[in-house]
Amino acid sequence: MNSLGTAGRQDAPLLELKGISKRFTGVRALDGVDLDVRAGELHVLFGENGAGKSTLINVISGSFPPDEGTFRFGGEEIHDLTPHRARAIGISPVFQEFSLVPSLSVEDNLFLGREIAAGGVLNARRMRKRARTLIDELGFDLDPSRRVDDLSRAHQQMTEIAKALLGRVRLLILDEPTASLTERETGRLFELIVKLKTEGVGLIYVSHRMREIRALADRVTVLRDGRHIRTLDAASASDGDLVELMTGRKIDVLFPAIPHAPGAVTLDVENLTTADGAVQGVNFHARAGEITGIAGLVGCGKSELVRAIYGIDAIVDGMVRLHGHSVEQSGPRESLRRGVAYFPANRVAEGLALSRPIRENSSMTALDLDRFARLGFLRPRAERRAISVVMERLKLRPPDIERNAGALSGGNRQKVMLGRALTRDLQVFLFDEPSVGIDVGAKVEVYEFMKHLVETGAAVVVVSSELPEVLALSNRLYVMHQGRIAAELSGDDKTEQNVLASFFQDHGREAA
Structure with a gap:
């Protein structure tokens, strides 16, 4: 460098x-x-x-x-x-x-505003060589010629780090x-x-x-x-x-004691394969009254699995059942109507409309309900009243529901998304990296929210790259590796050592 x-x-x-x-x-x-x-x-x-x-x-x-x-x-x-x-x-x-x-390549982003040129002509060859040398020195698995919008979030993060270290x-x-x-x-x-x-x-x-x-x-x-x-x-x-x-206060316990009481299988996935190949032949189930964890390295397919269940990523093979009934591949709107909620890891790109008020962001998933709209017309007074109650319950600070979501911290943005879970009747909750980018105090509040969901009989699925988090929260834990289930762990087998071993094992067989 x-x-x-x-x-x-x-x-x-x-x-x-x-x-x-x-x-x-x-x-x-x-x-x-x-x-x-x-x-x-x-x-x-x-x-x-x-x-x-x-x-x-x-x-x-x-x-x-x-x-x-x-x-x-x-x-x-x-x-x-x-x-x-x-x-x-x-x-x-x-x-x-x-x-x-x-829309630009990794290489173009690295040199944007500091291009190498001579006589007004860009020296593309020199920039390409410089980009390749830097990325090799950093040890990143990153192709300088790839467009940024074709990259995973992890590879975009690598690009940002390389860009910072170019000069x-x-x-x-x-x-x-x-x-x-x-x-x-x-x-x-x-x-x-x-x-x-x-x-x-x-x-x-x-x-x-x-x-x-x-x-x-x-x-x-x-x-x-x-x-x-x-x-x-x-x-x-x-x-x-x-x-x-x-x-400003003592937090004695980060992870609450969750009283898991596994009931009937609420969500069941059989031999599921996604169109992009990120998920291959996965069998998975989640029960009412417990948290089911999914662990794995970045790129293992764990996020894509819950996205496919919710109807965002296309499924080419396999079956999804809710309450024992097979459901056809559909979009997020139909999933919500069936009682399934999804909270994405990327709150900025997928979770929130940052330029719109907190009120609209929390109510947007419930506007098909009579309490919020009638005959295609919004009921603003009912909307404001309902969302004010929800945000007070979630301890949004300050409690101004007319502020734009973009003005909020990461923890408060997560609360705005969680508020959607309290605006309609839901039975299945899919959390993708629920604590990414939020502080310890906000994490405790999110975990307490999950505990409340479990106590009311919901089926909660938590996808996390944070091993202590997913181990502490889940009653049963699936480990994914290269698009497949590498292990299903519960009881005394649910240990960090067993999870780490499953991260790197060959997946010639799938866990029963």
Whole structure:
């Protein structure tokens, strides 16, 4: 890689922010925040969704100008920072929401705005070679010639990371970078981070995953309600300390005790194969009164399985039964009418209409019901009343249902989607990566919501790449590998060791 970093001055921070404040209409997103990052250090930003982390990294990367405070980088005071200037001085962000152009190739996205040219003519050969060299050095399984909209989310994440490291980097910002990566790719990223630190690059790392903080962090800064709460040495701070500082309260138990009482088979899948081949000959069932987990590496087919059940991905073979009755392949609308709900992992692309109010986003799956519409006409008063009750129950904060969904944190966006489950009679709930991108406090609320569903007799299916999550929540657990069921585990067999063994086994046979 081209000079990924240069050793910074050891007597002064690489980045030094003092008293940074930022206001939006009616909201004080940052309130006098201090932060410093040293060359060769990984500094974690830790806080609940809505604590101000995203606003702060947008200030650092030049997207938002601060209203108050001082900004020093490399010993110089910085004014009127723009994203272009930030990259020019070596500040390179990788945001959780991708900034790629879907219709362009990986290679074109890497060089967008910094093309290699001579005499006004693009040097495509040199750019292609440079892209290939960088991707090889990163160890990513990524084809530079592929269009971005043909890539999985994991490969789009790799593209964003490669784009950030193409130029000269002095400060790298990583916002939930492992959310879409496999274990192997995550391990490769961690190796890269160690290399960058030895070369003097400073890193700001946003994550809710305690294991990553333990593995990587030198220091942790905790934000809450837009304020700087404390900066701690990672080695001396316990998980409990960090969570209490983040939330302002003790969280003794992350995963609630769920009283599984398995009843009749509600959802049954036999020999299911999808048109794209991501799922091949899968047999699977979920019972009322329990959580059925599906684990597997990114790309194993677990997400595609629930998408096919819901009617998003096409099925070419096999059968889906609800309450013992075979159902024809249909779309999401028919699935909802049959009592099946789906909560996608990608809340931005598939889950929410970000430019529309919370009220509309939560009611949109129930507008065929008489309580919300009559003779094709919406009943706005009934809609507002119902959604207000739902959002109060889910503890949406602030409880303004007329705010656009795009203004919400990740945890509140998930609550808006969960609200749909309370607007109509549903019996089957399909959750795909339910805790991705949300903080510890919001995770606890999502898990309690699932517990409530189980207690009311629903069949809950949880797809997750987070092993502790899917092991703790599920009563039975399927492990998928290369599009097939590699194992079905329950009771004492439901262990991390058995799941990991199933991730990598040959799938010559399918579990009974």
